[in-house]
Each structure stands twice: as C-alpha cells, then as structure tokens.
Amino acid sequence: MAHIPGKDTVLCISLAGRPGTFGVRFHNHLYQLLGLDYYYKAMTTQDLPAAVGGIRALGIRGCGVSMPYKEACMALVDEIDPSAAAIESINTIVNEGGRLKAYNTDYLAVRQLLEQHRLDPDTAFALRGSGGMAKAVASALCDAGFKQGIIVARNEQAGRQLADSCGYRWQAELGDLCPPMLVNVTPIGMAGGVEAEQLAFSREAIAAAQVVFDVVAMPARTPLIIEAERHGKAVITGLEVIALQALEQFVLYTGVRPNSEQVAQAVAYARA
Incomplete structure (x- = not known):
C-alpha cells in the first residue's frame, strides 16, 4: 500500500x-x-x-x-x-x-566510485564540462590524487577557472588527443540514441581510451557508455x-x- x-x-x-x-x-x-x-x-x-x-x-x-x-x-x-x-x-x-x-553528495559519490573501481591516480584524463557537477567531479579527481587532467569546455572563463583551481589544463576542444580516461560531465547523451552528436568525445578517442566515465544518469546506458562497451572499455555510469x-x-x-x-x-x- x-x-x-x-x-x-x-x-x-x-x-x-x-x-x-x-x-x-x-x-x-x-x-x-x-x-x-x-x-x-x-x-x-x-x-x-x-x-x-x-x-x-x-x-x-x-x-x-x-x-x-x-x-x-x-x-x-x-x-x-x-x-x-x-x-x-x-x-x-x-x-x-x-x-x-x-x-555536495555528488563529490562524495565520485570519491567513492574512484575507490571502488580502483582507478590508478597516475591515469591521465580529459573531463568535458565546466558547470557545478563538473566542479564536483574534477575536485574529487584532484583530491584522489589525479594530477594529469585536461578540462574540455567551450566556455573559456569557466573552463580555465575550473582547470586552474585543480591544477589541470584547459582546452576548448579535445582535438586529436586520446587520453586513457574520458569523463563526460555535460548533458550530451541525455537524448539517448547512438548518433555521433550524442557522443561527448570522438569515436577515435573512445576507442583509444581505457576507462570511460559518463555522469549522465538517464538513460542508464548512454550513447557514450554503449560506444565504450562496444570497444570493451571499463565504464563508470551516471546511474x-x-x-x-x-x-x-x-x-x-x-x-x-x-x-x-x-x-x-x-x-x-x-x-x-
């Protein structure tokens, strides 16, 4: 009842x-x-x-x-x-x-997940996003000892500010770089589907990565997660x-x- x-x-x-x-x-x-x-x-x-x-x-x-x-x-x-x-x-x-x-329980959750998935802090990563959730994720990565990070954000002011606060680099786009860990902290992928425009990173970058982390929770299996799993990558989901x-x-x-x-x-x- x-x-x-x-x-x-x-x-x-x-x-x-x-x-x-x-x-x-x-x-x-x-x-x-x-x-x-x-x-x-x-x-x-x-x-x-x-x-x-x-x-x-x-x-x-x-x-x-x-x-x-x-x-x-x-x-x-x-x-x-x-x-x-x-x-x-x-x-x-x-x-x-x-x-x-x-x-901020987002921060607390990401810190727990980094430990649960036993991710190596020496792993270089690219994080796409610069909003409130991106701050939580980037700070959790920084506090967990991840030192090699790139903040990918079209908003230069917010992106640079976030990167500087954590000791990371800022870039407007990832370009041809293919870091071993990709982290999406934008709404890209919320619409579902498998179209390229619903991927936060290029298919080439996804194929070259070792770990893919998508903070988008709905759908549970986002286009980015589906593409990463197709290549056999380790994934952390927004769910x-x-x-x-x-x-x-x-x-x-x-x-x-x-x-x-x-x-x-x-x-x-x-x-x-």
Whole structure:
C-alpha cells in the first residue's frame, strides 16, 4: 500500500530545472521499506530565493539541488559543508531547525566510485564540462590524487577557472588527443540514441581510451557508455553516481543508513 502523508509526515523535496523521477522513487521506496514517515517530491521553480526560503519557513527537512541551481543556491543557505565549499557547488540542503546547511553528495559519490573501481591516480584524463557537477567531479579527481587532467569546455572563463583551481589544463576542444580516461560531465547523451552528436568525445578517442566515465544518469546506458562497451572499455555510469549520491542524501535527511540489499532494491525500483 502506498504511503499516505499525514500531518506529522516529514517532507523532503528536490529542485531541478527538469525534475526527474529517480530521486522520488528511490527515496519514497526506502522510506516505505524502512517504515519512515517521510515523503519526497520533485519540484522546479522560477523564484529560487523564495523556494529556498520556503524550505526554511515550511520546515521541509531536506532538498536535493540539481541543474541549474547548484551554484546559485550557495548564497541562500546558512552553512556550507567542506564537501561543497571548496568547489562552490551544492546539491543537498538539510534543514536543522530552520538553519540550512548545504552539502555536495555528488563529490562524495565520485570519491567513492574512484575507490571502488580502483582507478590508478597516475591515469591521465580529459573531463568535458565546466558547470557545478563538473566542479564536483574534477575536485574529487584532484583530491584522489589525479594530477594529469585536461578540462574540455567551450566556455573559456569557466573552463580555465575550473582547470586552474585543480591544477589541470584547459582546452576548448579535445582535438586529436586520446587520453586513457574520458569523463563526460555535460548533458550530451541525455537524448539517448547512438548518433555521433550524442557522443561527448570522438569515436577515435573512445576507442583509444581505457576507462570511460559518463555522469549522465538517464538513460542508464548512454550513447557514450554503449560506444565504450562496444570497444570493451571499463565504464563508470551516471546511474552509479546518482545512486550513491541519493543514498548519502537519504542518510543526511533521515540519519538512517540502509543496507546494500535495501539500496539495490530502491535503485531497481527507481529505474523501473
């Protein structure tokens, strides 16, 4: 039976330019599985200051923050965790009795994935993107000891700033370079399909790479991941990122850490 929110139900929300269903299904499934009187709803807004003010005023416990709000929200909260402060990008707000503290569980998720996949920090990489999520991924790579990186971004100001902050190089395009690790942190590939314009990197670069990491979570198998798997490359998917970051949000909101089987059930339900 579906959970029916009551007057004492704790509300959590997400704010995104294009609200999705993964977080809603993931969180609500775990709430029900663990018998927690919580409810999660995805939202969007045209008035970000008012929306964040509503979190405080209405006693909303937690809020996931997605594009394009990850950087703009920073000035609207009371405290910023070190996971978000250094990279100037947040993805989670927790309301502690009217005081809003911001975190970046994207950063935490990527750090975990780099360890789980046992990637060698001596591996050179190219990261495409320069937005809030790109900051989280680049900072996670930098803090994990990856020193040979290229930030590929058409926005020169944002690209150079991100590269400089992590000690990497900036290029507008990758060109003929074929580094052993490719990381896509742009929306390229969200439309699905296998057309070349849905690939964040050239087919030649993908064929020459050893590891391909695509942060795009929907579809789970993006054109970039499909192309990498076709060449037998090791891959890290956006689904892995979104699952781990959602888990860390869940823990911040509830104080409860589900076991691996419960998380797997929630991920499967969220994808269905």
